[in-house]
Amino acid sequence: MSRPTDDTLEESAARLHVTSKSSGAYETGPMKVVGKSALRLDAVGKATGATKYGQDLFDKKFLFAKVLRSAHPHAEILGIDAGAAKKLPGVVAVLTHKDVPGTNLHGLIRRDQEVLCSKKVRYRGDAVAVVVAKTEEIAVAALEKIQVDYRPLPSVLTMEDALKVDAPKIHAEGNVLGEKHLRRGDAPRAMREADVVVEDTIQTQTVDHAFLDLEAGRARYDGKMLTIEVSGQWLHEERRLIALALGLPLEKLRIIQPATGGAFGGREDISIQIYLGAAALKLKGKMICLRYSRSESTIVRHKRHPIRVHYKLGAKKDGTLVAAQITFYVDKGAYASTGIAVMRKASSHATGPYKVPNVWVDVLGVFTNNNPCGAMRGFGAAQTAIAYEGLMDRLATKLGMDKAELRRKNLVKSGDEVTTGQVVPYATAVECFDAVLKRIDWKNRSYETPAPHLKRGYGISIVCFGLGYGDGFPDASRARCRLTPDGILEVYSGACDVGQGLINMIAQIAAEEVGVPLEKVRPILSDTALTPESGSSSATRQTYFTGSAVHIAASELKKQLQDIAASHLQELVYEIKIENGVAFNIHRPEKRLTLKEIARVGKKRGFSLEAMGVYKPPTMPENTQTGQSMRAFVTYLFGSHACQLLVDTETGEVKIERYIACHDVGKAINPDQVIGQIQGGVAQGIGMALMEEVVMKDGKIMNPGFTDYILPTIRDVPEIECIVMENPDPGGPFGARGVGEPPLIGTGPAILSAIYDAIGTPIRELPATPERVWRALLDH
């Protein structure tokens, strides 16, 4: 094949030059480290097997823990008898709720989940007891000897059942987690006055993160400090939650992140950390290990919310959108997790990149006895994009209009308001969209196929995504830069690298700002005892937030280094430049000091040689009635995808022939890693669109393993052509925005749009498996 897989650096650079807006503030001159595809600092360890992940910290001489899970989706606990289990040779301890010294409660937004259940279980993954034994085998055997006296309660497995007046209450306050509303203009009236109205109901599925590195780690309490080594996504928040649940002062708890094999939102909720902590507190001085099996990981961990979206869209004859009325029913599963934030993200992104003057949105989050649902890459916006793009396709058909033209006509432009009423100063939806249309040669697309039973389709999607937590939720990153006596630039941040490439992002920004080669930077990450809090690795926020904090800290440190060099060399400080690890006078380069010399001189003169950076741009809470917020998010990300595929009308199989993804990342700190994020996000989007589905029956996951939970392989993912656009964002480091979630969000809708184009009938229930596509063809 002659088509490029993705763009080489040169190609990217050439194009970036063309697409970048010339903005005076960003004419920083040629950069030496930022914008370069430096090799990953952690790659050699990973490629040789030397890198230690959670499960690699085990040793046979440590104790092993196992967790007893609920036998029912919904039941009262009348009593727990661990007598027989405790007597089993090799068992060291059995913990129940009575052994959890603190509140015994956790939960990211609402503390509604017990560490070890005392009175009630609400789903099959609920934890009832923890066994600690000399070996894992003994711990497993002991689990079976724990007698739990349950009184099964009727389980609530669908949202319809949960909302019935006489439905059993899953939580004391009822089965509704909460509501989100958005009122903008008069949508019902505008809908009545619209020339054309389309409406549909779309059901998305439960999706699993399926990261490869199963939850595993170890903990030890030495009497002074409880140290937990487990991968998470926000160590400092985990520390707060664990400290509260276990009744431990914050300063007695240290969390260290081992290397992490993927997260995708799946490590946001507390997992094994809290059981390990409780067990370690009870068994002072003992190192305790715990790992999940694949099925336990799948059964316990939260999932992507299945959402039923009822979407009604009205337009004028010329295609101008006038109204949208949208209702989301969100199956929360058993616990709140981050659900309310996911619901808000669904409502604030309800019309995506499209300008609609009248929008009414209602979101209802409903508890069931299914798996709790929470964060996963896309966070409510992924399901929403499938709905709005699906409706745009339906509208184009009804209007007899080209679907690209309809979209282009309604896209948000710089200075327009999005659904929340927030003005987006720099919108590049049109630029991204035009780039993919040009690349796929939209006007000349061909529907000729090799055989009559094969139908070709073309799909397009556009993403507009609010970055960060938004809506006034405190969102800050901190970083510290320090020059060591041997002239190494250390960068400290509590942010977690979960595989996305945060280590390089941080190191490259610091190197660029201070003026040192990348190999002179030592990033020190994710250890609550050493690193300042940098928020979560989620919401596509780390480049923008932690990248900025590092940029600020590095800039502060650089000023100090320049001061030291200037006073030692007796030169003017504004004539001192630091380049390649050497400070020199720009007019007299022979007047120079290496960083090692600066460190020596600076220390003598009493300089701290370190600086802190904090980045905390404000957002504003939404009006709870109208969902409006002048500053719902710090900034927005734009992207666009195009997909060409073939549908086999005899089998319903879909084969993606060509995939193009364009994302405006502001500035690619490391272009190669940006492309990796785009391609990885698209691959996960392919999984969500075509194959991945957690099947639940009676509150039980029927496919808790990779044999039945189907993930994309190398054969399912085509070459993904990436277009990296760089229109700098004033708030990001060197203009960078972020790229984590938008590639996934764009993929599902582009594929579904292409299937609709090929077969002429929409797929209303995800994923679009061969069977569903085949049935859609039959019904057509």
Added chain:
Amino acid sequence: MKKPAKTKTITSALWSLRFKLNGKKVSTKVPPTQTLLDFLRLELGLTGTKGACLEGECGSCYVLVDGKPMNSCLMLAPQAQDCNVTTIEGLAQNKKLDVIQQKFIDCGAVQCGYCTPGLILAAKALLTETPHPTREEFLVGMEGNICRCTGYNKILRACEQAADEMGLKKK
């Protein structure tokens, strides 16, 4: 050694095992039900071999057994008797990375890195048997491995570049 449990199970009797691991002879005793994966990781401390799905679907635990990629999570340790086993730790020779490892690093094919050892060994087996694989042969050789981060594009590129370089060296 730990005391046998009172209820005598088959696991309490150890089997002797002799095989070649990364070029060195190993002679030991193992519980007959222990997987090769657990044996390598827990008994020998070779943690480069990763367990992820633990049911033979994802290839993270690949080791080469007589040159063939095998899911070590599905293989019992005694099945390695008299075999020649290579793990990711045995791939670099004299501290010099194998060309496939180097290409994975150079091409950005390593992200979270958890699938990387298994994929590198899959590629090693493929390229040892088929020095100039077609695109289809690559897909056949690599489709037993799941990667959740990269979208596979860079992995494929790394393998193709490694094949080119290995081909050049042979001339």
